[in-house]
Amino acid sequence: MGCEPPQRLVRALGETYGDAAAEWIGRLPALTEDALSAAGHRATLDRVVAPGGRSSLVLLVQRADGTPAVLKIAPPGAAPALERAALAHWNGWGTVELLTGADSEVPEHALLLERLHHEVSLRSLPEAKALLEAAGTVRRLWVEPPAGHAFETVAERTARQAEPMRAAAVRDPALEPLVSAALAARDELVPDPPELFLLHGNFRQSKVLSGERAPWLAVGPEPLTGERAYDLARLVRDRVEDLIASPGGAVTARRRVKRLAESLEVDHARLRGWTLFRAVESGTRSLTVGRRQDGELALEFADWL
Numbered sequence: 001m002g003c004e005p006p007q008r009l010v011r012a013l014g015e016t017y018g019d020a021a022a023e024w025i026g027r028l029p030a031l032t033e034d035a036l037s038a039a040g041h042r043a044t045l046d047r048v049v050a051p052g053g054r055s056s057l058v059l060l061v062q063r064a065d066g067t068p069a070v071l072k073i074a075p076p077g078a079a080p081a082l083e084r085a086a087l088a089h090w091n092g093w094g095t096v097e098l099l100t101g102a103d104s105e106v107p108e109h110a111l112l113l114e115r116l117h118h119e120v121s122l123r124s125l126p127e128a129k130a131l132l133e134a135a136g137t138v139r140r141l142w143v144e145p146p147a148g149h150a151f152e153t154v155a156e157r158t159a160r161q162a163e164p165m166r167a168a169a170v171r172d173p174a175l176e177p178l179v180s181a182a183l184a185a186r187d188e189l190v191p192d193p194p195e196l197f198l199l200h201g202n203f204r205q206s207k208v209l210s211g212e213r214a215p216w217l218a219v220g221p222e223p224l225t226g227e228r229a230y231d232l233a234r235l236v237r238d239r240v241e242d243l244i245a246s247p248g249g250a251v252t253a254r255r256r257v258k259r260l261a262e263s264l265e266v267d268h269a270r271l272r273g274w275t276l277f278r279a280v281e282s283g284t285r286s287l288t289v290g291r292r293q294d295g296e297l298a299l300e301f302a303d304w305l
Contacts, residue, residue: 094140
């Protein structure tokens with residue numbers, strides 16, 4: 001049916017799920033057919049979004065009534081049920097809208113979403129403008145979590161990430177100083193969080209797309225609950241390749257932490273700490289799966305902080 005997954009997705013799933021990825025990819029035609037049949041009493045496929053994301057297959061579709069939409073097919077490890085719950089709670093406020101209703105029932109492995117301009121993200125804007133728009137978008141997402149939610153906390157997620165970081169430092173002792181600093185920052189930040197909000201979890205410029213209903217809307221959450229500084233920490237590292245290539249990259253990185261903390265009224269030290277932790281976690285994870293360039297960029301950035 002012409003729904004071959006992009007190679008970037010195939011590689012990323014292999015890095016994340018190992019041999020289980022091939023089994024899920026083999027089931028994609030059937031999973032996609034089920035979702036298309038259910039979406040809007042039968043949706044038709046326009047095309048696969050490529051290069052697409054790293055965690056799910058994204059399809060541009062037409063619903064039976066002619067409405068354009070997006071169908072997202074996700075493996076269980078991507079927790080589509082949690083993404084669905086978060087999008088339902090945000091109800092289109094700052095995020096892509098989850099299409100629901102009697103004519104929008106899809107299987108649990110799929111999400112039916114409003115169609116945005118997937119080719120236009122905040123990364124298409126000059127850096128200063130992009131950061132301004134990103135700050136305005138992420139601010140809308142920080143709301144009280146829904147009652148009885150199943151989202152993990154920042155403490156729980158980062159505890160899971162800590163052990164692979166330690167293992168990476170054992171394999172490569174040169175990583176030990178940065179890993180120790182990142183884990184020490186986490187240990188200091190976790191015991192006394194200043195607030196509890198629903199967070200996007202993976203917020204950065206490429207996760208904010210142009211839309212018709214609003215100029216910019218966030219997509220692809222990996223929702224959890226905790227403090228705003230954690231959510232901002234990934235945004236601080238945006239366009240890291242440009243920062244590394246710039247002679248004033250280190251100063252610019254530290255200035256970005258300060259500017260975002262001030263503009264969004266987040267504690268500067270906490271934002272710096274979470275930025276350090278998330279950069280080192282990302283860097284060690286990238287090295288572990290063989291994405292050496294990505295890993296080295298993230299770790300060099302972390303060393304500047």
